[in-house]
Amino acid sequence: VNQKFVWMAESPTVSGVSPREGLPGTKVTIRGENLGNSKGDVIGLTIGGVSCLSSLEYASAKKLVCLSGTAVGKCQIIVQTKSGGEGTCTVVFNGLVLERPPLLDPEAESDEWKDEAFAPLPFMKQEVKAAQIPIYARKVTDPLGASDKSSRKGALPFDQLAALFPNGGSSNIQAEDFNSIWYLIEVHRNTSFANVKSGLKNLRNEVELTELAPVEFIRNNLDAFLQCFDSLATVYTGLIQDESKSVGGSITDSAEQHLASCKKFADKMFSDVLTYKARADAMRNALTILQRYRFLFSLPRTIEVNIKKEDYDVVTNDYYRAKSLFSGTKVKVFTKVLEEVQKQVKTLRDDLKKKLHILPTTLDNQKNIIKYLMDLDYEEDAAWECICNMHQWLLKRLFNTKTDYQKGHIVSSSGDQTPLPHDEITPPARGHARTMSDLSFLSGTGSAGRDKANVRPPKDLDAESSPPRRILFIKEITSFLMERLPDFCKLNQAYYTGSLFQGVSSFDEKRQKESCGANRPKFELMILEIMETYIDMVNCSLYVNAYDQLPKGRKERLGDWVPFDDNLLEKCGAWLPQTIREIRKGVSSLLGLSLPSQVINLSQELAHNVRELCSDTLFIRASNDIKALPEREDWKVHAEEGGIITSLPVLFENLVVETLLSLKEVIVESLPGEPKINDTLLSQSLERFHDLLEDFTICIDTLAFNDKSEENSEGQRCSSVVMHVRANSVSSDDAEMASLPADQRLLMILSNLIYTKTVVVPRLFGFFTSHGYPYSKEMQSNVLTELDDLEKRIFDEYMQHKSQKLIECIQNGTSVGGFDWTTCPRPTGIRTYVREVIFDLVIVHAEVYSVSAGLVKKVLEQLVGVVATQMLKLGKSVKKFSLNGVFHFYVEVMVLQTKLNSFLTDQSKKDFQQALKTLGSIPYDEKLEDLISDFEKCTELQTRCFGVARPKV
Numbered sequence: 001v002n003q004k005f006v007w008m009a010e011s012p013t014v015s016g017v018s019p020r021e022g023l024p025g026t027k028v029t030i031r032g033e034n035l036g037n038s039k040g041d042v043i044g045l046t047i048g049g050v051s052c053l054s055s056l057e058y059a060s061a062k063k064l065v066c067l068s069g070t071a072v073g074k075c076q077i078i079v080q081t082k083s084g085g086e087g088t089c090t091v092v093f094n095g096l097v098l099e100r101p102p103l104l105d106p107e108a109e110s111d112e113w114k115d116e117a118f119a120p121l122p123f124m125k126q127e128v129k130a131a132q133i134p135i136y137a138r139k140v141t142d143p144l145g146a147s148d149k150s151s152r153k154g155a156l157p158f159d160q161l162a163a164l165f166p167n168g169g170s171s172n173i174q175a176e177d178f179n180s181i182w183y184l185i186e187v188h189r190n191t192s193f194a195n196v197k198s199g200l201k202n203l204r205n206e207v208e209l210t211e212l213a214p215v216e217f218i219r220n221n222l223d224a225f226l227q228c229f230d231s232l233a234t235v236y237t238g239l240i241q242d243e244s245k246s247v248g249g250s251i252t253d254s255a256e257q258h259l260a261s262c263k264k265f266a267d268k269m270f271s272d273v274l275t276y277k278a279r280a281d282a283m284r285n286a287l288t289i290l291q292r293y294r295f296l297f298s299l300p301r302t303i304e305v306n307i308k309k310e311d312y313d314v315v316t317n318d319y320y321r322a323k324s325l326f327s328g329t330k331v332k333v334f335t336k337v338l339e340e341v342q343k344q345v346k347t348l349r350d351d352l353k354k355k356l357h358i359l360p361t362t363l364d365n366q367k368n369i370i371k372y373l374m375d376l377d378y379e380e381d382a383a384w385e386c387i388c389n390m391h392q393w394l395l396k397r398l399f400n401t402k403t404d405y406q407k408g409h410i411v412s413s414s415g416d417q418t419p420l421p422h423d424e425i426t427p428p429a430r431g432h433a434r435t436m437s438d439l440s441f442l443s444g445t446g447s448a449g450r451d452k453a454n455v456r457p458p459k460d461l462d463a464e465s466s467p468p469r470r471i472l473f474i475k476e477i478t479s480f481l482m483e484r485l486p487d488f489c490k491l492n493q494a495y496y497t498g499s500l501f502q503g504v505s506s507f508d509e510k511r512q513k514e515s516c517g518a519n520r521p522k523f524e525l526m527i528l529e530i531m532e533t534y535i536d537m538v539n540c541s542l543y544v545n546a547y548d549q550l551p552k553g554r555k556e557r558l559g560d561w562v563p564f565d566d567n568l569l570e571k572c573g574a575w576l577p578q579t580i581r582e583i584r585k586g587v588s589s590l591l592g593l594s595l596p597s598q599v600i601n602l603s604q605e606l607a608h609n610v611r612e613l614c615s616d617t618l619f620i621r622a623s624n625d626i627k628a629l630p631e632r633e634d635w636k637v638h639a640e641e642g643g644i645i646t647s648l649p650v651l652f653e654n655l656v657v658e659t660l661l662s663l664k665e666v667i668v669e670s671l672p673g674e675p676k677i678n679d680t681l682l683s684q685s686l687e688r689f690h691d692l693l694e695d696f697t698i699c700i701d702t703l704a705f706n707d708k709s710e711e712n713s714e715g716q717r718c719s720s721v722v723m724h725v726r727a728n729s730v731s732s733d734d735a736e737m738a739s740l741p742a743d744q745r746l747l748m749i750l751s752n753l754i755y756t757k758t759v760v761v762p763r764l765f766g767f768f769t770s771h772g773y774p775y776s777k778e779m780q781s782n783v784l785t786e787l788d789d790l791e792k793r794i795f796d797e798y799m800q801h802k803s804q805k806l807i808e809c810i811q812n813g814t815s816v817g818g819f820d821w822t823t824c825p826r827p828t829g830i831r832t833y834v835r836e837v838i839f840d841l842v843i844v845h846a847e848v849y850s851v852s853a854g855l856v857k858k859v860l861e862q863l864v865g866v867v868a869t870q871m872l873k874l875g876k877s878v879k880k881f882s883l884n885g886v887f888h889f890y891v892e893v894m895v896l897q898t899k900l901n902s903f904l905t906d907q908s909k910k911d912f913q914q915a916l917k918t919l920g921s922i923p924y925d926e927k928l929e930d931l932i933s934d935f936e937k938c939t940e941l942q943t944r945c946f947g948v949a950r951p952k953v
Contacts, residue, residue: 048075144199
C-alpha cells in the first residue's frame with residue numbers, strides 16, 4: 001500500500017466563509033470538508049471565477065485563508081484538489097466595488113491598499129474637524145449613530161438578505177447599489193424606533209454641516225487663498241514682462257513647444273520602460289513556469305532512476321501528479337515530456353506484468369504489483385489475471401510432482417530435484433521390548449512414576465530406514481498445497497471485497513463489482529478443480545482401486561497413474577500416522593478460509609476417509625505384529641512383580657499402547673473444522689482392541705501347544721530356568737537361553753499369561769478408557785474369561801507333564817529289583833522311588849517358586865493329590881500283603897504323607913487314609929517309627945521348602 005500519498009475519494013466542499021463580503025484584497029477564511037491534504041494538493045481556488053491561489057494560506061483540510069479578488073456581487077468559492085478534484089460550495093461571498101481605486105505608480109509594487117480619498121494640501125492646516133471632511137472620505141461606521149454591538153445581535157445571514165432583495169442591494173453606504181431598507185434590517189434589526197428617529201435627526205445635522213463645510217473651509221483658510229492670489233498676480237506680471245522682452249514670439253508658445261517636446265520625450269521614455277517591463281514580465285513568467293513545473297521536465301529522468309531502484313511508489317505518485325496537471329494540455333513542450341513519460345510507464349507496466357506471472361512469490365508482493373499496474377493505467381484486470389495464472393501454476397506443480405515421483409525423482413517444495421531428508425518423517429520401531437521402567441506412563445505398575453498415565457512412551461528411531469516414495473509424494477503435495485492455497489484464496493477474497501484496491505487512484509468501484517460478480521463462479525470452479533486434483537492424488541496413493549473408481553472427467557484430468565510399488569501395510573504403515581496428521585492439519589487450515597461448500601464437503605470427506613484408513617492400517621499392523629510374536633520369543637527372562645516372565649507380555653503391551661496412542665490423535669481427537677468421528681468408528685476401535693487381545697491369546701496358545709522344539713534332557717532342567725534365575729534375577733543381553741523342555745516352557749508361558757491377565761490387561765483397559773476410547777465392562781470380562789480358559793488348559797497341560805513323571809516313578813519304583821509284597825524282607829530303610837518322588841516335588845517347588853510363587857501351592861497340591869491317588873491305587877492293586885509288605889507300605893505312605901503335609905488337600909488326605917486302610921490292622925512297631933523319624937531327619941534340609949510339621953498318626 002502506498003504510504004506516501006493517501007488519495008481522497010470525496011471532492012472538496014465549502015460550507016462557510018468569513019467575512020461574507022468585502023472589497024478586493026479582503027482576507028477571507030474558508031471552511032469546509034476535504035479542502036486538501038496539503039498546500040501542494042490544492043491546485044485551484046477561485047472566488048467568483050477569479051483565482052486566489054497565489055495568496056493561499058493552508059491551515060488544514062477543513063480551513064483555508066486567502067485574499068479576495070476583483071469579483072463583484074455574489075461569488076461562488078470553488079476549491080480544486082489533486083486528490084478530490086473540483087469541489088462544490090454551499091455559501092457565497094459578496095464582492096464589493098472599489099469606489100476610488102488607489103493611485104499607484106505603474107512601475108511600483110505594493111502589498112497594501114492606500115486610502116488617498118482625501119489628502120490635504122501641504123500648506124493647509126492639518127487640524128481639520130470631522131464636519132469639514134466630506135462624507136465620501138470618512139470611514140463610515142453608522143451614519144445614524146444609533147448602532148452598537150447589541151443592535152447587531154441576531155443579524156440575518158447574507159443568504160437570507162439576498163433572498164429578500166432579488167434585484168440586488170447592499171448595506172454599504174458607499175456602494176452604488178446601496179439599499180436603505182437592507183441597511184436598516186442588517187444594522188438596526190434590534191434598534192428601537194426612538195433610537196432610529198434620533199439617528200435620523202443626527203444624520204440631517206451631519207448633512208447640514210457638510211453643506212456648510214466649503215464656506216467654513218474658505219473662511220478658515222482665507223490667508224492661504226490671498227497668498228495664492230498674490231502669487232498668481234506676481235506670476236502674471238512677470239509673464240507680461242518676459243513677453244515684452246521676448247524676440248521669438250510669445251513666451252507662452254515657446255513654453256508650449258518646450259512642454260510638447262518634453263511630453264514627446266517622456267512618452268518615448270515611458271514607452272521604452274513599458275517595453276522593458278513587458279520583456280521582464282515575459283521572462284519572469286517563463287522563469288515562474290520553469291520553477292513551478294520543473295518536476296515535469298525532470299520527470300523522465302526521475303522515473304528512470306526510481307524504476308532502477310524499484311521504488312514504484314514514487315513512480316506511480318509522480319505519474320499521477322503529472323497526468324492530473326497536464327493530461328489535457330496543448331502546450332507542445334508539456335505534450336512532448338508527457339509522451340516520453342508514457343513510454344517509460346508502458347515499459348514499466350510490461351515488466352510488472354512479467355513479475356506478476358513469476359511464481360512462487362509472496363501475497364504482499366502480488367498485491368503491490370497489482371496496485372502499481374492499476375495506478376499506471378493498466379487497461380486489463382490485473383488482479384484476475386494474477387488469480388488465473390496462480391490457478392494454472394498450482395495445477396502444474398501438482399502434476400509435475402506426480403510425474404517426478406512416479407518416475408522416481410523427488411522434488412522438494414523449493415523446486416530443487418533433491419531427496420527430502422529422512423528425518424522429516426521418522427517411523428517408530430514397532431514392538432521394541434522395553435523394560436517396565438519404559439512403561440512408566442501406565443498406572444498401577446507399582447513403581448515410581450507409573451501413575452502418570454498420560455505420558456506418551458518414548459519411541460525408538462530407525463535411523464537406517466527411509467520414507468517410501470508414496471509417503472514422500474503425499475507429504476510433498478500436501479505441504480506445497482497447504483502453503484500456497486491459502487494465499488490463492490486470500491488474494492481472491494481481497495479481490496472480491498475490494499480491499500485489494502484501497503489507495504488505488506484509478507479504482508472504479510462499479511466496474512469492479514461487475515467483474516467480481518462475473519468471475520466469482522469461475523473462481524469457485526478453479527478452487528474445486530485444485531482440491532479435486534489433490535484429493536484424487538492422495539486417494540490414488542492410498543487406495544488400490546481409487547483410480548478406477550474416479551469419474552471419467554476427473555480420471556482424464558489426472559492422466560495416467562502408475563501405482564506405487566511399495567506395500568502400504570508393510571512399508572508405509574509406520575509412516576502413515578504422521579502423513580495422515582499432515583493431511584488433516586492442512587485440511588483443517590483450509591476449512592478456516594472462505595471456500596465454496598462443495599470444496600469444504602470434499603475436504604471433510606478426505607479427512608474422514610484418511611482417519612478410517614489410518615485406523616484400519618494401524619490395527620492390521622498391530623494384529624500382524626502380535627501374531628508374529630511367537631517367532632520373537634527368545635525365552636530370556638527377567639523379574640517382574642509376582643514372578644519371572646519373558647519379554648513377550650511387554651512386547652504385546654508396547655504394541656497395543658503404541659497403536660492406541662497413534663489412534664488417539666486419529667480417532668478420538670478432532671481438529672478445528674473436522675466433523676467429530678462417528679460412534680461406528682469408535683465401536684469398531686473397541687472391537688479391534690478386543691481382536692488384539694484375542695490375537696495375543698492365540699499367540700500364547702501357539703507357543704504352548706504348537707511348539708515343535710525338542711525337550712532337553714532331564715539334567716538340563718535346573719540349569720535352564722532355576723539356575724539361571726538363581727544366578728541373575730534378570731537375564732543379561734548376551735546370555736543365550738537353550739531351548740526349554742516342554743514342561744518348563746509351559747511354566748514360563750503360564751507365568752506370562754498370569755502376568756498378562758493380572759497386570760497387562762487391566763492396565764491396557766485403563767489406558768484405553770483414560771485416552772477417550774469407549775469402555776466396555778462386558779468386553780473386559782470376556783477377555784479375562786478367555787484368558788482364564790487358556791490358563792486352565794496350559795495349567796492342565798503342565799500338570800500332565802509333571803504328573804506323568806511321578807506316576808511313572810511310583811509305578812516303576814514299587815516293582816524295581818523284583819520286589820514282591822508277599823515275600824519282601826522287613827524294611828530297614830526308605831525305598832528309592834519314595835525318595836525320587838519327594839525330590840522331584842522339591843525340584844518342581846523350586847522351579848515353580850522361582851518363576852511364579854503364586855503357582856506353588858496350586859501346582860504342588862495337585863501333584864501331591866496325584867501321588868496320594870497313585871498310592872491308593874497301589875494299595876488296592878496288591879492282592880495280598882505279607883506282614884513285612886504291610887510294614888513297607890505303611891512306612892512309605894507315612895513318609896509321603898508326613899513330608900507332603902503342607903500341600904495335602906482334603907481329598908489327598910482321604911486318599912492316603914484309604915491307602916492305609918487297605919492294609920487292614922497294622923501292629924505297632926517302634927522300629928518302624930524310628931525308620932520314619934530317621935528319614936525325616938536325613939531329608940530335613942532338602943524338604944525344608946515344604947515347611948512340614950509331622951502330623952499325628
